[in-house]
Structures are given as structure tokens and as C-alpha cells.
Amino acid sequence: MTSEPTRTDATEAGDGGPVSQTLARVSRLHRLCGGKLLRPTGLCSGQEFLMMALWREGSVRQSELTKMLDLDPSTVTLMLRRLEQGGHVVRTRDPQDRRVMLVRASTESYALRPRVAQAWALLEERTLDGLDDEEREAFARILSKIEKNLTSTDDG
Amino acid sequence: MTSEPTRTDATEAGDGGPVSQTLARVSRLHRLCGGKLLRPTGLCSGQEFLMMALWREGSVRQSELTKMLDLDPSTVTLMLRRLEQGGHVVRTRDPQDRRVMLVRASTESYALRPRVAQAWALLEERTLDGLDDEEREAFARILSKIEKNLTSTDDG
DNA sequence: GTGAGTTCGTTGGTCGCCCAATGAAATCGC
DNA sequence: GCGATTTCATTGGGCGACCAACGAACTCAC
Numbered sequence: 001m002t003s004e005p006t007r008t009d010a011t012e013a014g015d016g017g018p019v020s021q022t023l024a025r026v027s028r029l030h031r032l033c034g035g036k037l038l039r040p041t042g043l044c045s046g047q048e049f050l051m052m053a054l055w056r057e058g059s060v061r062q063s064e065l066t067k068m069l070d071l072d073p074s075t076v077t078l079m080l081r082r083l084e085q086g087g088h089v090v091r092t093r094d095p096q097d098r099r100v101m102l103v104r105a106s107t108e109s110y111a112l113r114p115r116v117a118q119a120w121a122l123l124e125e126r127t128l129d130g131l132d133d134e135e136r137e138a139f140a141r142i143l144s145k146i147e148k149n150l151t152s153t154d155d156g
Numbered sequence: 157m158t159s160e161p162t163r164t165d166a167t168e169a170g171d172g173g174p175v176s177q178t179l180a181r182v183s184r185l186h187r188l189c190g191g192k193l194l195r196p197t198g199l200c201s202g203q204e205f206l207m208m209a210l211w212r213e214g215s216v217r218q219s220e221l222t223k224m225l226d227l228d229p230s231t232v233t234l235m236l237r238r239l240e241q242g243g244h245v246v247r248t249r250d251p252q253d254r255r256v257m258l259v260r261a262s263t264e265s266y267a268l269r270p271r272v273a274q275a276w277a278l279l280e281e282r283t284l285d286g287l288d289d290e291e292r293e294a295f296a297r298i299l300s301k302i303e304k305n306l307t308s309t310d311d312g
Numbered sequence: 313g314t315g316a317g318t319t320c321g322t323t324g325g326t327c328g329c330c331c332a333a334t335g336a337a338a339t340c341g342c
Numbered sequence: 343g344c345g346a347t348t349t350c351a352t353t354g355g356g357c358g359a360c361c362a363a364c365g366a367a368c369t370c371a372c
Contacts, residue, residue: 017280019292020186022299024205027183028226028359029306030176035360045360046328049180063350070184075329077352082327099337099350124173129305135298136175142287142295143178149285150185184329191330201330202358219320231359233322238357255320255367 030127037119041112042086048116050079051088054105055113061094062101088112186283193275197268198242204272206235207244210261211269217250218257244268 035045043051053068054060060068066076080103083089088109094100128136191201199207209224210216216224222232236259239245244265250256284292 017276017283019296019299020190020276020280020283022296022303023183023186023283024190025226026299026303026306027179027186029303030179030183032360033306034176034180044327061350066350071328072330073351074331074353079328097338097350101351120173120176124176126305127173127176127179127302131298131301135294135301138291138294139298139302140175140178142291143175143182145287145291146283146295147178147182147185149282150182150189188330200357217320222321227358228360229321230323230361235358253320253368257321 030123033126034119034123037123038116041115041119043088043112043116047079047083047088048120050076050083051105051109051112051116054089054103055110059102059104062091062103065103186279189282190275190279193279194272197271197275199244199268199272203235203239203244204276206232206239207261207265207268207272210245210259211266215258215260218247218259221259 031045034048038045038048041048049069050065053065057068062076062080063073066073069076080089080091080101084091088106090104090106092102094102128139131139187201190204194201194204197204205225206221209221213220213224218232218236219229222229225232236245236247236257240247244262246260246262248258250258284295287295
């Protein structure tokens with residue numbers, strides 16, 4: 001009678017994979033929480049990965065950075081533009097190969113490094129609060145497995 | 157069976173919480189993979205949550221939707237505009253309270269429901285591939301704990 | 313009632329992230 | 343040498359998501 005199309009049991013309960021669903025929610029919360037902890041440092045959520053890579057690696061080609069972060073080139077271009085404008089990053093053309101941009105963290109940016117590390121430590125703490133060592137280990141192990149699953153799946 | 161999360165100096169000073177780091181990477185991969193699986197349905201990553209909520213709940217106030225999805229009101233406004241433009245959603249003003257917008261899934265959108273469910277099932281499968289029941293259970297349980305951690309931390 | 317406060321949704325701005333297409337520079341093939 | 347290919351970065355467009363600020367509508371106090 002009802003023109004309402006359904007309740008087909010094909011959809012079963014409406015929730016697709018329950019774990020995926022939860023993972024998606026946790027991801028958002030985690031990202032949000034990280035962003036809030038990071039805000040005082042002046043960085044936005046996502047930029048910290050880039051900065052951490054630069055702090056660790058020194059001077060790198062932009063293409064290398066893109067590969068390391070596994071991001072779209074255009075994403076990196078825009079992020080770097082903003083970070084450069086904010087004085088956190090320095091970009092120079094490679095004289096040897098004028099296509100490539102050499103990127104490095106600005107000297108002043110290193111002042112942020114410990115603060116970012118602390119923010120992440122706090123995030124880690126909040127995330128894993130109340131979990132015993134066994135759970136933490138299991139979680140880390142399973143997460144790594146899942147990462148491999150999704151990486152290999154993620155078309156080459 | 158040795159735990160081998162020892163990426164050597166990775167956990168030294170530059171990187172914050174190793175688990176958070178991995179979680180962030182997995183989140184991105186998971187989202188990306190979900191987006192690709194979802195693309196054939198015509199929905200973008202993130203919209204499926206909204207649609208699944210509407211399919212499940214029927215007609216709801218936009219504010220309710222915002223609360224259910226735990227999103228910013230402006231985010232929902234914009235998402236709904238696009239979804240409405242795409243014919244997946246119908247919005248009407250509540251005559252009783254002219255502030256509120258009543259939102260429901262369009263009749264045609266129900267055709268997408270099983271496809272979305274299937275995409276999520278596939279995502280679930282890929283995500284948890286190679287994990288035994290015990291690991292899956294543990295992962296789900298820990299994820300729920302973490303969700304609580306981050307939720308209480310978030311704004312409560 | 314009239315006014316204070318609250319709820320609801322929208323706008324404007326910013327960022328991360330993607331894809332597609334383009335242009336600049338180096339490299340390979342001949 | 344010179345064209346075809348590949349590499350690298352940028353631009354333009356789109357969506358998700360946030361925050362801050364705003365105006366419209368309803369509620370409550372007086």
C-alpha cells in the first residue's frame with residue numbers, strides 16, 4: 001500500500017559494515033580532536049604531517065613530499081602555498097632541474113616542532129585513555145593490518 | 157608473533173603518538189576507498205551517512221539530522237543543497253514552525269539504498285580482510301572505547 | 313503585549329582533499 | 343638536432359568540514 005519504497009531486506013539494517021561505520025565516526029572525532037589540539041600552534045589539521053615530514057627530512061623535492069604523504073600533487077601545492085605564506089615553509093626552484101621545487105621547513109618553524117609533538121602526544125593519550133597495554137598493542141597491530149589491506153586495495 | 161611496531165627512531169621525538177599516526181593514515185585510506193566504492197552510486201564520500209540516516213528515519217528536521225550526524229549546521233545545509241539539486245533529497249518548511257526544514261529522501265533515492273549498502277559491505281570486507289573473528293571483535297570493541305574517549309573529550 | 317533570549321538555518325570565509333586538464337622542463341628515440 | 347614521452351608542478355572546479363556572524367522565527371519572562 002505504501003508507496004514508500006521499502007524495507008527491503010537487501011539493506012538488512014541500514015547500517016553497512018558496522019566496523020567501517022564506527023571507524024568512520026572515530027576517524028572524524030580523532031581528526032577533530034587533533035585539529036583542536038593543534039590549533040594553538042597555528043597549524044591546521046593535516047598540515048602537521050607535512051611539517052613533520054619536512055622537520056624530519058630537511059630539504060625535499062615537492063614530488064617526494066607528495067609521494068611520502070600519499071597526497072594529490074595539487075593538494076600539496078596548495079598546502080605549501082599557505083604554509084609558505086604563513087612563514088612555516090621555504091620553497092626554492094632547483095637550479096639543476098627547473099621543474100622541481102625544493103621545500104624545507106623555515107628556521108622559525110622549528111619552534112613549533114615540540115608543540116606539535118606534544119599535541120600529538122596528548123591526542124594519543126586521549127585516544128587510548130582507559131585501554132590497557134594489551135588492548136593498545138592489539139589495536140596497533142590490527143590497525144597496521146588494515147592499513148595494508150586498504151593500501152593494496154587502493155588501486156596502484 | 158613478536159610485536160614489531162618498532163620503526164626505530166620513528167617514535168623518537170619528531171612523531172607524536174604512533175597509534176594516532178597510523179589511525180590518521182588508516183582513516184584517510186578508509187575514506188578514500190569508501191569514496192571510490194561509492195562513486196558509481198553518484199554519491200560523494202560523506203553524503204552516504206546523511207542518506208542512510210534519511211532512509212532509516214524517514215522525515216526529520218534538519219536540526220535533528222545535524223545532531224544525529226554530529227556535524228556543523230552549515231555543513232548539513234550545503235550537503236542538503238547539493239543533494240536536493242541532485243534529486244536525492246526533498247526539503248520542505250515545517251508549517252508548524254517556520255524555522256525548521258523537514259528533510260526526507262526522495263522516492264527515487266531509494267533505488268540507491270541497496271547499492272550504497274553493498275558498497276559499504278564491500279568496504280567492510282576489504283577493511284577487515286585477513287582478520288579472524290577474534291581480531292574483528294577486539295577491533296570493534298576497542299574502537300567503541302576510543303569513540304567514547306574522543307566524544308567525551310570533544311565537547312562534553 | 314513587548315522585549316530578552318533561544319533555536320534554526322543560512323551565508324561567507326578558510327582549509328583539506330580529490331580529479332581533470334594544462335603548461336613547463338627534462339629525457340628518450342631516432 | 344628534433345619530436346614524442348615522461349615528470350613536475352600549477353590552475354580550476356568540486357565536495358566535505360569547520361568557525362564566526364547573521365537574521366528569521368519561536369519562547370519565555372515580565
